Each structure stands twice: as structure tokens, then as C-alpha cells.
Amino acid sequence: MYHNAVSYVHMLLRQHLHAGDVVVDATAGNGFDARVMADLVGDEGTLYVFDIQQAALRATMQRLEGTGTRVNIMHAGHEQMSDLVSTEHHGGIRAITFNLGYLPGHDHAITTMVDTTLTAVSAGLAMLSSDGLMTIVCYRHPEGEREYAALMELVSALDQGLWVVSETRFVNQRGMPPVVVVIQRRPHREQSSA
Ligand SMILES: C[S@@+](CC[C@H](N)C(=O)[O-])C[C@H]1O[C@@H](n2cnc3c(N)ncnc32)[C@H](O)[C@@H]1O
Structure with missing residues (x-):
């Protein structure tokens, strides 16, 4: 069950991920x-975890204490992802999360x-595995609105034979609830019949 954007994303991750997968948190x-x-x-x-702020990476490392997962902490912007994620993982990433904003x-x-x-x-998107999942939580402050509009332009143009793109809104939530954009690469076997 889920009750907001973040718990919705966590539910999708629970349905999707398996032991041994390679994943990226693009905004730690x-x-x-x-x-x-x-x-x-x-x-x-x-x-792999990315953030441009040391404070965020410190909080993330603390929260990851006790996990045995191999963690690669990147004090860098996620825009450098293709250079900083090992080439052996390009095409093999099963999930990437973005939770935009501050x-x-x-x-x-x-x-x-x-x-x-x-x-x-x-x-x-270029690094996702055959059935890889990307989730993007978009907020409604002014820069967030610009990001959302530009993202919509990008993801609406993705080939429907290769990608499934959806968005989820919490329509009765007060204030300005975030919107969740979910992009899944179709498994290779599905692509010709889509
Ligand atoms: C809403 S928070 C992320 C919440 C987080 N996923 C969690 O579970 O607590 C957004 C984060 O994005 C980071 N950020 C901003 N610009 C970034 C960039 N270019 N690359 C990576 N992280 C960035 C901010 O420093 C901030 O820590």
C-alpha cells in the first residue's frame, strides 16, 4: 500500500528489485x-548514490549503516552519471530513482x-537494463515546474515500442503534492510486439 509519492515509489521498487541488482539513487x-x-x-x-551536498551524503551514509550492499558514494552531480557509473554496469542498471528538488x-x-x-x-535511460525502471518525483515549486515541463517533453517523445511511461498524481492531497513519473524499458522480448 502507499499514501504519497515517496511510498508509491518504494512500493514499485519492492515489486521490481531483486537481490544482486545494480541500482542508482540519483538524488541521495x-x-x-x-x-x-x-x-x-x-x-x-x-x-550508486549521487548528491552535490556533503550533508546529504553524510545523512545517506548514516542511513545505510548496517547494510552489506556495495555502495559507491558520488559527491557529484547526477549529470555526470555516465562517466561515474562503471562501464561494466552500463545497460545493466535495474532501477534509477530521482527525487528532485532541495x-x-x-x-x-x-x-x-x-x-x-x-x-x-x-x-x-541509456544505462537501464532490459526491463529497467526509472522513477522521478517532481515537485511544484517554480524550478520544479520548469523541470516537470521539460521532462514531459522528453518522456512523451520516447518510442512506445521500447518504453512504458506513466505519471501518478495524488489528486485529493492538499497543497502542491509531487507528481511521480515512471519510465520502464520494455523487456527485449516484448519490443517487437509492442
Ligand atoms: C528531495 S532531496 C532527495 C531525497 C532523497 N532521495 C531521500 O530519500 O531522502 C533532493 C536532493 O537532490 C540533490 N541535488 C541537487 N542537485 C543535484 C544534482 N545535480 N545531482 C545530484 N543531486 C542533486 C540535493 O542536494 C538534495 O539532497
């Missing part, structure tokens, strides 16, 4: 998504930005 933040993925991929799995409790001016987000999403 406080490490909640990273911890869920680490628990699912387990000791044989590999997790680090709660810190400087709201340090936020994901439309150009680097688009670069990172495109790079991430």
Missing part, C-alpha cells in the same frame, strides 16, 4: 530511497535544475 538527500534500495538488492547488490532542512536554493536533470535522465 536524506537517504530514504537509498536505504529501501539497499535492503532490496542486499549484500550481492551494488548501489534537501529538506537545508538551503532551498541548492536544488536540482532543469538542464542538469534532463542530462541525467537521458544518461540514466
